Amino acid sequence: MNYMERVCPIAANEPIGPGFFDLTVQSADMARAAACGQFVNIRCGAKTLRRPISICEIGEDTLRLVYEVKGEGTAWLSQRKAGENLEILGPLGQGFKLKNAPENAVLIGGGIGTPPMLQTAKALKNPTAILGFRTRNLMILADDFAAACGAVHICTDDGSFGHHGFVTDVLKQKIAEGTCGLILACGPIPMLKNVAAIAEENGIPCQVSLEQRMGCGIGACLTCACKNKNPMYVTGNAHVCKNGPVFNAKEVIWE
Ligand SMILES: Cc1cc2nc3c(=O)[nH]c(=O)nc-3n(C[C@H](O)[C@H](O)[C@H](O)COP(=O)(O)OP(=O)(O)OC[C@H]3O[C@@H](n4cnc5c(N)ncnc54)[C@H](O)[C@@H]3O)c2cc1C
Structure with a gap:
């Protein structure tokens, strides 16, 4: 996994609906490395565990993230203003595989x-x-x-x-x-x-x-296990943060 840890200035963090926020952060190297379907893990104040948020749009030197306030971490995030910094780990996970994707x-x-x-x-x-x-x-x-x-x-x-x-x-x-x-x-x-x-x-x-409650976001804590048929997962479990979040739907075991 080719992720980096960066202190990213906030370019914008504006409400776009009831409890929904549109956040743009600056990081040229993270933007260069990012692909669709990947996510970042954001440190939210004093919370030990970072909060995973999907990459919504990749700019030349920015990442756009759209999130909903759910608990304390995202509430803290929603109070941050343009010009403040966020500690972000990313880009993380395996995104959508689009090689040879059809036009339809x-x-x-x-x-x-x-x-x-x-x-x-x-x-x-x-x-x-x-x-x-x-x-x-x-x-x-x-x-x-x-x-x-x-x-x-x-x-x-x-x-x-x-x-x-x-x-x-x-x-x-x-x-x-x-x-x-x-x-x-x-x-x-x-x-x-x-x-x-x-x-x-x-x-x-x-x-x-797939979304799964997550700890570290980099495959170390193994919190985000999900059952998967692919024989490469010898325990029968894939991990959303490292092997996903995107999976071949045929291989997912739905519970
Ligand atoms: C790969 C991935 C991508 C995501 N992308 C987005 C996104 O683009 N926009 C968005 O609004 N939300 C997204 N989420 C969900 C988001 O991470 C949670 O809503 C957020 O972590 C809640 O944190 P909190 O402190 O506000 O809430 P709390 O409920 O207080 O969080 C407590 C703990 O649970 C974890 N947690 C809570 N809900 C979730 C959840 N649904 N998924 C994973 N961990 C959770 C938190 O990381 C934290 O460790 C994504 C989750 C994953 C796994």
């Missing part, structure tokens, strides 16, 4: 799993994005995806915007239309599990980015 890739993002799909969209030719949110107020990054993708479909659980229903409804439509040659997804586990099942039924390659 479909990206799926659910809730706060949406951010890493933006840089992934930018790395592909004319992809389709299907984004799901509980309700219209929690929708994030819709304009960014519109700029990066050939088509964007928004789904809300309550029907307050776009398709009333789940991302999987639209995915099935795309497959029926024959416009889906690869599926890349990040979001809640029940969503990923259903996406993986649809991909398998239709023989479409699928990669999923």
Whole structure:
């Protein structure tokens, strides 16, 4: 793993929705090394464990991170201002594998799993994005995806915007239309599990980015174990921080 530890000046850290923040940090060498689907681990004040946040967008000398305030660490982060510094370890993990990706890739993002799909969209030719949110107020990054993708479909659980229903409804439509040659997804586990099942039924390659409670972020503490069928994991467990967060959906054992 080719990660580095840097003190990164904050270029911006602005609210973009209820409890959602859009953070840009400066680090030319981390930006050069980063790839879509990877994450960084941020020291949040006095917390011993850093907090993992996915890379949403890679600039020339910046990383954009979009996060939701969940507990004390992310609450601390949300109070930081432009010009302050953050201690960041990254880029970490294995991102999406896009070599030989077809032109008709479909990206799926659910809730706060949406951010890493933006840089992934930018790395592909004319992809389709299907984004799901509980309700219209929690929708994030819709304009960014519109700029990066050939088509964007928004789904809300309550029907307050776009398709009333789940991302999987639209995915099935795309497959029926024959416009889906690869599926890349990040979001809640029940969503990923259903996406993986649809991909398998239709023989479409699928990669999923898993979230798991994490300790060190570099494969030392082994907290973030997840069951995996790939024989290279002799214990039957992969680790989200080092072997993931992106995995071949066929190899994940869903619990
Ligand atoms: C690979 C990866 C990428 C992520 N990307 C994003 C992102 O782009 N945007 C975003 O908002 N959130 C993301 N998360 C979730 C984010 O890391 C947690 O919401 C955050 O760590 C919560 O910290 P806290 O101190 O605010 O909350 P607390 O609940 O107080 O955290 C306590 C501890 O649990 C860990 N933890 C809590 N929730 C999670 C979680 N869901 N996943 C992993 N560890 C957790 C924390 O690291 C910490 O050690 C990602 C998680 C992983 C594993």
